[in-house]
Amino acid sequence: MSQPDFSTRAIHTGQEFDPTTGSVIPPIYQTSTYVQDGIGGFRGGYEYSRGGNPTRTSLESLLxxxxGGRHGFSxxxxxxxxxxxxxxxxxPGDHVIMGNDVYGGTHRLVDRVFVPWGIGLDTVDMTDLAAVRASIRPNTTVLWVETPSNPLMKISDIAALVEIGHAAGVLVVVDNTFASPYLQNPLxxxxxxxxxxxxxxxxxHSDVLGGALVTSDDEIAEKVRFLQFAVGPVSGPMDAWLTVRGIKTLAVRVERHSANAQAIAEALHGHPALDRVYYPGLDDHPGHELAARQMRGFGGMISVSLRGGVAAARAFTESTELFQLAESLGGVESLISYPSEMTHASVKGTALEVPENLVRLSVGIEGVDDLVADLLAALDRVTG
Known part of the structure; x- marks a missing residue:
């Protein structure tokens, strides 16, 4: 039998029905510890929930x-x-190359936590392969790629960056948050x-906090597994269960996010109040052809720059009704944010500083005509 479709796997992987009751949905294992059959006699390998929990295991196998990896971590x-x-x-002594347009929290983590620990950091435009190649040093260890990037929606060539990185013995990490596994598989x-x-x-659904790593490298996986157990930043069973619940509808949601975003980008393209619409689904986006090859769709994230500068951008952000003013993205509801003062405030004054006339849209799955009307009305209010 050939591999099942993505949607089928999203619903069934790691989701066997409960053999005791026949419950279609596996139970939430809301427990901190596990009874042992004698000292060291672990049932299913479970000892203590920092080290493993069946609900988390279910999510990790699904991720x-x-x-398309061998090891998943939640x-x-x-x-x-x-x-x-x-x-x-x-x-200490290693060097990281990071894209110059990434989530502000990622840059802050490396710049303010790891650099003082003795890690070198350079940022570079990941769409410029020659610049990436020139940035590699003998001590470069990690090439950190985010594509589509946050918030300028740059598209980086993952395969080409892997070729450059691996030729120099550098590991390539890809933040796939904006695309999701449905649209892009960097491994x-x-x-x-x-x-x-x-x-x-x-x-x-904007109701759970969590993170994930996936790799097929056994050595990396073993190091991550040990550190996760030793340090303890694991997802709780309820959070893991909610994430699994969300993943079941990932395919249909992302299809709608993408369709809505495409329609909105086309409706906003050329609007007199806007300098530019940043969306890889538009033909004039510099990464359009690459995104079409590398991804299965263009996603639900759009950024726009306002001709009226800072004042217009701030006013637009605060003028929408259906698009709610909030950080984060990827939920079923549409959100609008002002990256310069919100998601990317920590990178002001750095190479990652976001233009002050930029507004970021996380397009939800509401009726697209309603969303377009909301944005156009907000632009009308800003321009008078």
Whole structure:
């Protein structure tokens, strides 16, 4: 039998019915510890929930399957997973190359936690392969890629970056949060590790915090497993269960997110109040052709820059009605944010500083005509 469709795997992997009651939905194992059959006699390998929990195991097997990896790990947040991964990969004296357009919290983690520990950090435009190649040093250990990037929606060539990185003995990590496993699978393109904030599209309902790592590298997996157990930033059973619940509808949700975003991007494209619409589904996006090859769709994230500058951007952000002013993304409801003062406030004054006239949209799955009308009305109010 050939491998089942993504939607089938999203619903069934790790989700066997409860053999005791026949419950279609596996129970939530809301427990901290497990009875042993004699000292060291663990049932199913479970001893203490920091080290393992059946509900978390279910999620981790599902994450690994959907990303095409052998090892999946679930964390209390996306940054918790990134922190453990970097601890596993780096030692003082090592060097990290990071994209110059990534989530502000990721840059803050490396710049303000790992750099003082003795890690070197350079940021570079990951769409410029020559610049990436020139940035590699003898002590470079990790190439950190985010595509589509946050918030400028740059599209980086994962396979080409893997070729550059691996030729120099550098590990390639890809943050796949914006795309989700439904639209993009970096491991299949050669990446060593995939990271996610499962808070976003995987959870999908703005009601759970979480993070994930997936890899097929046994050595990396063993280091991550040890550090996760030793440090303890694991997802709780309720959070793991909610994330699994969200993943079951990932395919249909992302299809709707993408369709809505495409329609909105086309409706906003060329609007007199806007300098630019950043969406890889538009033909004039510089990464459009690459995204069409590398992804199965263009996703639900859009950014726009306002001709009226800071004042217009702030006013637009605060003028929508259906698009709610909030950080985060990937939920069923549409959100609007002002990255300069919200998600990317921590990178002001750095190479990652976000333009002050930029507004980011997380397009939900509401009726698209309603969403378009909301945005156009808000632009009308801003421009008078």
């Amino acid at each position: 690994a399957d959907l990303e 964390f209390a947040s996306g940054l918790a997973g990134e922190d453990i991964l970097l601890r596993a990969l780096l030692a 299949a393109l050669g990446a060593d590790v995939v990271t996610h904030s499962t808070t976003k599209y995987l959870g999908g």
